[in-house]
Amino acid sequence: MDINNLKKIKVLLVEDEEELSSLLKDAIGEYFYSFNVASNGIEGLKQFNNIQADIVITDINMPDMTGLEMSEKLRKDNPDLPIIILSAFSQKEYLLNAIDLSVTKYLIKPFDPDELLEYIVSISNKIGNKEISLVDGFVFNKNTNSLSLNGDFVKITKREAKFLNTLIDISPLILEDNKMKLKLLMATAVVTIVTGCSSFEKESVAIEKEAVYNETLNPRQKEYPNHLGFNDLHIQAIRHMMPDGNDIHDPKLQMIVHHHCKAYDDGTFICLMFHSGMKDQDKPIGFEYIITTAQYNSLPEEEKHYWHYHLVEVPRAHATFPDLTAEEAAKILPAVNETYGKVVYFKDMDDEFPLGEPYILIVQDMPEQD
Numbered sequence: 001m002d003i004n005n006l007k008k009i010k011v012l013l014v015e016d017e018e019e020l021s022s023l024l025k026d027a028i029g030e031y032f033y034s035f036n037v038a039s040n041g042i043e044g045l046k047q048f049n050n051i052q053a054d055i056v057i058t059d060i061n062m063p064d065m066t067g068l069e070m071s072e073k074l075r076k077d078n079p080d081l082p083i084i085i086l087s088a089f090s091q092k093e094y095l096l097n098a099i100d101l102s103v104t105k106y107l108i109k110p111f112d113p114d115e116l117l118e119y120i121v122s123i124s125n126k127i128g129n130k131e132i133s134l135v136d137g138f139v140f141n142k143n144t145n146s147l148s149l150n151g152d153f154v155k156i157t158k159r160e161a162k163f164l165n166t167l168i169d170i171s172p173l174i175l176e177d178n179k180m181k182l183k184l185l186m187a188t189a190v191v192t193i194v195t196g197c198s199s200f201e202k203e204s205v206a207i208e209k210e211a212v213y214n215e216t217l218n219p220r221q222k223e224y225p226n227h228l229g230f231n232d233l234h235i236q237a238i239r240h241m242m243p244d245g246n247d248i249h250d251p252k253l254q255m256i257v258h259h260h261c262k263a264y265d266d267g268t269f270i271c272l273m274f275h276s277g278m279k280d281q282d283k284p285i286g287f288e289y290i291i292t293t294a295q296y297n298s299l300p301e302e303e304k305h306y307w308h309y310h311l312v313e314v315p316r317a318h319a320t321f322p323d324l325t326a327e328e329a330a331k332i333l334p335a336v337n338e339t340y341g342k343v344v345y346f347k348d349m350d351d352e353f354p355l356g357e358p359y360i361l362i363v364q365d366m367p368e369q370d
Contacts, residue, residue, distance in 0.1 A: 003117075005124035006031045012053035013037045014044035014070065015086065016062040020109075024057075027113040041065025045073060052146040052153065054127050055120065060087040071103065077158060078145060082123060084116070140164050157265050230272050233332075235259040237317035239366055240273065240343060259288055267292045273343075286345035286358075296340040308363040311337040317363070 011032045015021045021037045029035035036051055038044040040062045048056065056074060058067035071083050088109040105119055132140045139148050145161035147154040156164075240257035259271035269290040274282050296307060313319075314337055321329040346358040 003031050003121060005127075006121065007033055009054045009120070009124060009127055010034045010051055011036065011120075012044065012048055012051065012056045014039075014041065014056065014058040014062070014067060016040055016059060020086075024113055024116070028117045031117065041067060041070030044070050048074060052141065054141075055082045055084070057084045057086060057116070060085060080142070082127060084119070086111070230260040230262045230270075232263040233259075233261040233269065233271075234321065234323045235261065235271065235319055235336075236322055237314075237319040239313075239317040239363060240361065257285075261290070268295070269339075273345075283347075285347050286343060286361075288341045288343045290339050290341045293338050293340070306360050306362065307340040307342045310339050310341060313341070313363055 009032050011029075011034065013021060013024060013035065015024075015037065016039050018039075021039075025035050025037060034051065036047055036053065038047045041058075042065045044056070044058065044067075045065075047053070056071070058070060060067045067085060067087075071085075074081055074083065082104040084105040084107065085103050086107050086109060104123070107116060132142060137150050138154070140146070141148070142165060145156075145158070145165070147156050147161075147164070236256050236258050238254050238256055240255075255275065258274045260274065261269045261271035263269055271288040271290065272284040273286045273288060274284055290310075291307075296304065299307070310319075314333070319336075321332065324332065341363070343361040343363055344358055345361060347354040
């Protein structure tokens with residue numbers, strides 16, 4: 001049994017039986033780079049995110065969150081992660097659930113620790129070759145979708161991980177005379193991820209159209225043209241056009257403004273606003289920046305006047321989610337209600353170009369209609 005590859009592997013054991021956890025760690029833990037233990041699924045998820053384990057070994061029945069529930073969450077973001085199930089249950093139901101989750105191995109308790117070790121050795125080559133050297137000391141682990149610099153983890157989003165995976169996968173297809181272009185693209189990607197430079201998004205669109213989409217609130221967003229990701233959520237609302245005065249009968253108050261929104265990892269949304277929708281040649285007339293309640297509370301008091309509370313304004317503006325079913329909209333509405341928005345216009349709907357100064361629309365100060 002060749003155990004040399006194991007020294008590169010980080011193991012996470014999720015088991016609520018302390019005696020078994022200690023036994024396994026004492027029996028095989030020394031063979032690995034690290035051998036970490038969690039006592040339930042929730043703690044297991046936290047530890048996995050902290051250490052970016054290469055392989056997960058888990059019991060099924062545990063308090064707070066079962067091993068299968070944890071495995072399902074891990075599998076969503078880590079499709080190639082080896083997961084080994086330990087269980088005293090051999091019922092068909094558990095086995096089928098494990099198969100559905102693409103569990104790598106299912107061991108029935110009691111078992112010999114050497115049996116577990118031998119199995120990990122048998123797949124260690126597949127685990128050990130997942131680290132890809134990029135540029136300037138950066139290393140990307142395809143198994144855990146994690147980026148590190150000289151051994152220290154660099155925080156990246158799911159979207160950035162997907163882009164790096166794509167770039168690595170297509171690299172063998174780059175022609176010999178394009179190696180310099182590939183190296184430059186790889187360097188640009190890594191620097192962009194670390195610095196947050198927006199040019200990264202342009203490169204990701206060029207490499208893989210699918211990569212421009214974040215996890216979305218719009219289940220049918222891929223049916224739409226690619227508009228740089230502003231399809232995570234579509235909201236339409238009235239009371240978003242500046243009236244000529246305080247006349248409550250001003251038709252501008254009834255004009256529908258379409259918000260095509262992009263979700264960001266910090267909980268914010270940026271919505272491009274269109275008068276007629278978002279067809280191929282439509283130009284936005286402004287944007288709404290949407291933030292969480294916690295972010296709003298951190299604003300200076302003099303700034304808060306520019307922001308409107310969606311719990312109040314959503315019903316006043318008759319806001320709807322035209323791309324969602326009633327059931328889907330009902331799930332999203334409570335989250336939208338607990339946000340604040342700031343509306344900035346840089347052109348009137350009839351202007352061909354942005355003319356004059358942009359202005360902030362104080363939505364809550366506008367006249368109210370029935």
